[in-house]
Ligand SMILES: Cc1cc2nc3c(=O)[nH]c(=O)nc-3n(C[C@H](O)[C@H](O)[C@H](O)COP(=O)(O)OP(=O)(O)OC[C@H]3O[C@@H](n4cnc5c(N)ncnc54)[C@H](O)[C@@H]3O)c2cc1C
């Protein structure tokens with residue numbers, strides 16, 4: 001790391017001094033002076049400076065002693081105090097890695113008022129729950145979150161750091177990895193400790209057409225974001241050993257940000273968050289008009305699933321973009337994917353071909369979707385889907 | 400206002416195969432295109448420029464790519480879609496870069512260009528990481544906004560954007576300069592205009608090498624990359640299973656019992 005004050009730009013206003021958690025900056029003769037012995041390169045000063053007079057550059061880490069790094073961390077993403085489902089999946093995956101490395105598994109949660117999250121996590125086989133609570137962190141903010149997590153990693157030195165490949169996880173883990181000059185593998189579907197003790201991270205690329213295994217041999221932590229639904233939820237903890245809950249020291253100076261949350265427009269329907277769904281019913285151009293999408297929604301509801309769509313349906317304006325599956329939409333891997341009136345273009349397959357089971361309903365017996373579907377039904381989905389919905393409701397009603 | 404767009408040239412189809420004999424990706428005969436998300440990023444940049452110009456402000460759009468010499472083609476295409484000029488970052492030293500080294504090189508080039516707004520796509524369809532945009536922001540120490548679905552307002556000091564996240568949309572005001580990554584929902588890209596095509600043809604596109612962006616080799620390419628790809632392989636092949644035909648009633652019955660078998664109902 002290298003940090004520097006650009007003298008021509010600095011007017012000695014002292015904002016950086018106030019924002020430095022290390023108290024490493026003094027102003028002398030109207031110029032900021034950084035004490036490099038004390039600075040931990042968190043970047044709070046550079047973000048606070050209105051004149052862009054402080055620059056930080058990341059250098060390749062000196063050949064550090066990698067054995068100082070111990071433990072597996074999972075980033076405990078939460079929304080309004082509720083832990084994201086993918087975090088629990090990662091607890092399961094992280095437990096295995098920690099056992100293989102003979103080390104601890106910790107979940108790190110940033111936010112405000114995290115007691116419910118801590119309680120929820122305590123039910124799972126976790127060794128430690130780190131809580132960093134501050135009102136400014138109540139809602140995700142990439143700048144604050146990455147500065148805080150970067151600081152924690154520097155202080156506590158975990159060997160492995162995992163996060164869900166959510167919009168939050170993807171954007172902010174990248175920031176953390178850049179700051180720490182370490183590697184980050186995106187959207188992993190396989191994690192394993194090799195004989196050499198390294199984390200073997202396997203992920204799909206090129207829309208799932210190839211797989212790559214990636215290592216981060218020389219820097220720590222080894223960081224990965226992990227796709228939803230690839231690791232099963234772990235069983236709850238059965239032994240009496242509840243995790244130790246550690247309240248971390250808050251450093252308000254790390255909380256400055258150039259971004260301000262003005263509003264949150266919540267999408268309340270449960271059918272929209274397709275990445276977390278176990279069952280997805282998707283409609284394509286074969287649905288023929290927006291009104292018919294109600295048929296898809298009814299089936300999804302009867303099955304307790306979410307609603308997906310092909311790009312053709314989204315582009316026609318039948319359903320919002322948040323539901324789009326595929327190369328330019330979302331990648332999903334539910335237990336069951338039911339494709340209705342979807343031809344199965346490669347760009348669509350890129351987003352759903354790793355689903356456990358695929359059922360396709362299409363009039364055209366030669367539609368490419370049948371080449372990936374475990375079960376194919378050649379027929380009119382506008383007729384079949386409502387009939388099926390009624391049958392399921394009847395079955396449910398009886399149960 | 401100075402606007403930059405980072406675009407990546409990607410294979411036109413992601414149906415690349417892996418050749419285990421030679422340990423390489425088979426990309427022969429595969430055409431290239433601009434990464435689809437970057438087309439939305441470019442379109443948004445051009446729209447911002449046009450709005451500002453209408454209000455009598457100066458604004459330019461510069462496209463930037465890091466890639467092999469033939470990536471120049473993608474830059475020309477971007478000019479035909481409304482960009483004013485382009486820079487190609489191309490040097491043997493950049494080869495084998497992971498997202499750390501890619502965002503570093505792009506950031507070094509952007510340091511020279513000094514943009515107020517940087518647009519990226521939400522992710523590239525080959526690497527699929529979505530890490531480069533936020534990475535550039537950290538290297539440059541710019542503010543950032545990812546998954547932008549709408550620009551609500553822009554003035555000289557800040558931009559207000561709507562971000563698409565799992566639970567809905569977040570509306571944020573972000574101080575300039577800023578790096579944004581965009582989703583498909585943000586706009587409907589245009590097709591090249593005749594004038595755009597003319598501009599593309601005659602544009603002179605400078606090529607910057609490592610030395611031009613003051614980037615030491617140890618931070619570039621393979622050497623600057625903390626990650627290493629140790630194995631590439633094909634995923635298990637998926638095959639179509641049973642297929643039924645018949646009257647809708649029959650098929651719906653069959654489906655219902657199948658769902659029961661699968662223990663979904
Ligand atoms: C850069 C790029 C990115 C793209 N990204 C995506 C993406 O992210 N996601 C995506 O989905 N696509 C994407 N596409 C588009 C993709 O190529 C296809 O055009 C799209 O997936 C087709 O959608 P569809 O299957 O709904 O429509 P169509 O291909 O038109 O298929 C409709 C199907 O419905 C069947 N059908 C019609 N009526 C009925 C009926 N009554 N009952 C049963 N079946 C019926 C037809 O036989 C047909 O097979 C992308 C394309 C490009 C170029």
Ligand SMILES: Nc1ncnc2c1ncn2[C@@H]1O[C@H](COP(=O)(O)O)[C@@H](O)[C@H]1O
Pocket residue numbers: 405406407434436437440463464465466498501505518519520521522523524526527528529530531532
């Ligand atoms: N080599 C590159 N040259 C220019 N821009 C790039 C390059 N690689 C990635 N980007 C930008 O970063 C975005 C995310 O890419 P990725 O992180 O690779 O998924 C893309 O949509 C581009 O805007």
